[in-house]
Amino acid sequence: MDKISGRAVVCISSIDWDPLWTRKQQVMSRLPASCTILYVEPPITLLSPLKDRALRRRWLSWRGQLRRLPDRENIYLLTPPPVLPFGNKFRPVNRINQRWLLLFIRRAMRRLGLKQPLLWVYLPGSVDLVDALPHELLIYDCVDEHSAYSGLINRRVVLEMERELMGRCDLVFVTAPGLYEAKKDWARRIYYLPNAADVAHFSRAAAPDTPLTPEIKALPCPVLGFVGAIQDWIDLDLLARTARAYPQASLVLIGPVGAGVDVGPLAALPNVHLLGRRDKEVLPSYMKGFDVCLNPFKINELTDRVSPLKFYEYLATGKPVVSVDMPGVRDFAGVIEIAATPEEFVAAVGRALEQDTPQRRQQRRELARQHSWDSRVQFMVEKIEELLR
Structure with missing residues (x-):
């Protein structure tokens, strides 16, 4: 992990850091401690508290919150303020949301002194953000068929965003054989890498x-x-x-x-x-x-x-x-x-x-x-370091 050591990483995640640990936290927590990592939690929408009352307190947080993990001093969490609903149904709404999110990511990066990070994303909607955020490499870790989720989404819109995102990426990982077969022609470098366990x-x-x-x-x-x-x-x-x-x-x-x-x-x-x-x-x-x-x-x-x-x-x-x-x-x-x-x-x-x-x-x-997170992250880092100068 020599080449990746000391670099900045901005991870735009699809899940909060707590309470449930998934692939995102497992990967970020295993990158070298010399990396400064900004972990961007997904914003809720203005309608979210109507569906889940537990989100009401977060809905009232309008300034965004940047905090350091006490047990991992190189990882900082950014909790963005709410965004407009229907971003996965209407592309113009997603563009507005991503520009809004960009303001808070840039501010956090300035505070942490992060420049030209490895930009590591988990959501198709990030396609409308990545070009406006300077980065050394763009990495997409595709963990689900996002277009198949239920709820307020338009399948065609999500697939269109994901295809565009993969086309801009330097590196793509997918977690399932079906994802690889469906998307292998969308990316220059794509690897099948399933989940694992601690x-x-x-x-x-x-x-x-x-x-x-x-x-x-x-x-x-x-x-x-x-x-x-x-x-x-x-x-x-x-x-x-x-x-x-x-x-x-x-x-x-x-x-x-x-x-x-x-x-x-x-x-x-x-x-x-x-x-x-x-x-x-x-x-x-x-x-x-x-x-x-x-x-x-x-x-x-x-x-x-x-x-x-x-x-x-x-x-x-x-x-x-x-x-x-x-x-x-x-x-x-x-x-x-x-x-x-x-x-x-x-x-x-x-x-x-x-x-x-x-x-x-x-x-x-x-x-x-044979299927540990340590081995998975080692594979990811090897593929990243092949592309680093």
């Missing part, structure tokens, strides 16, 4: 000295567990079917519930336990008590082109894994259960409970070590 952290779930949290210890066994944000791409009907098929089991979901997601019917089942968000530092003590880890995505275009991050974290625990059939997990068919239908998913849970062995647990942990 292996050292999540392997603590298998360590004898990791305590089992009392919240899980008190539940009837077996425990069927899910960890992650509960958004509209999670198949709640499949989880409910599983809970009803195993009434003696405890179905545990750990993670925040997204705005507009109705978990009422699932939560009403007597053996379902929605625990809400838990700090990432304590997750191994929860997952230690899982008998089976569940990967219950809905099958659609979005999930067909996703690399399920939680799947790699499950592997690192060594626990049995049951997943719906999606491209991102098929290479692991020898050590997990993959189900193409709801009926197969329910049956696969039973097999996972009955047929798991210490040997298969060890195989999962060994596979996880």
Whole structure:
């Protein structure tokens, strides 16, 4: 990492730094400590508090907030003020929003003394910002099929912005085979690089000295567990079917519930336990008590082109894994259960409970070590340094 050391990085992210750590935070936190990193959180829109009241306090912050991470002194977070809604439906609105965002990014860069940074973006809409922000290299890390999201978007507009963005990039990474096939002709240099796990952290779930949290210890066994944000791409009907098929089991979901997601019917089942968000530092003590880890995505275009991050974290625990059939997990068919239908998913849970062995647990942990964030970031840095002068 010699060439990248000491350089400035501006990361325009699609997710806040806290509370859920995803690919963005894992990558930025592993760049050299000598790099000064400005992590730009996504602005909410003026309508956001109407959908999620928890965002009301942020809606009232009009000046933007720049703060330094206390445990990573080279990383600064910028929380921009609100923007106009409908930026993913109407290109002129996105252009206005990006110019507004640009004012705050430039101000933060001046305060930090950042010039000619590596500009690292995660959103197609950033295309209307990048030309106005001086940079040494433009990097796009494409982690989802953004045009397939539900909500206030126009698929054609999002795809148009993404195609333009990729055409301007020096380097593009994509997380899933479907993304690579769909977009490989849009970029000069594009690499397939799936998600990974913080292996050292999540392997603590298998360590004898990791305590089992009392919240899980008190539940009837077996425990069927899910960890992650509960958004509209999670198949709640499949989880409910599983809970009803195993009434003696405890179905545990750990993670925040997204705005507009109705978990009422699932939560009403007597053996379902929605625990809400838990700090990432304590997750191994929860997952230690899982008998089976569940990967219950809905099958659609979005999930067909996703690399399920939680799947790699499950592997690192060594626990049995049951997943719906999606491209991102098929290479692991020898050590997990993959189900193409709801009926197969329910049956696969039973097999996972009955047929798991210490040997298969060890195989999962060994596979996880091949898919660590350290190795992913090393690959990214190598490709970046090939282009640096």
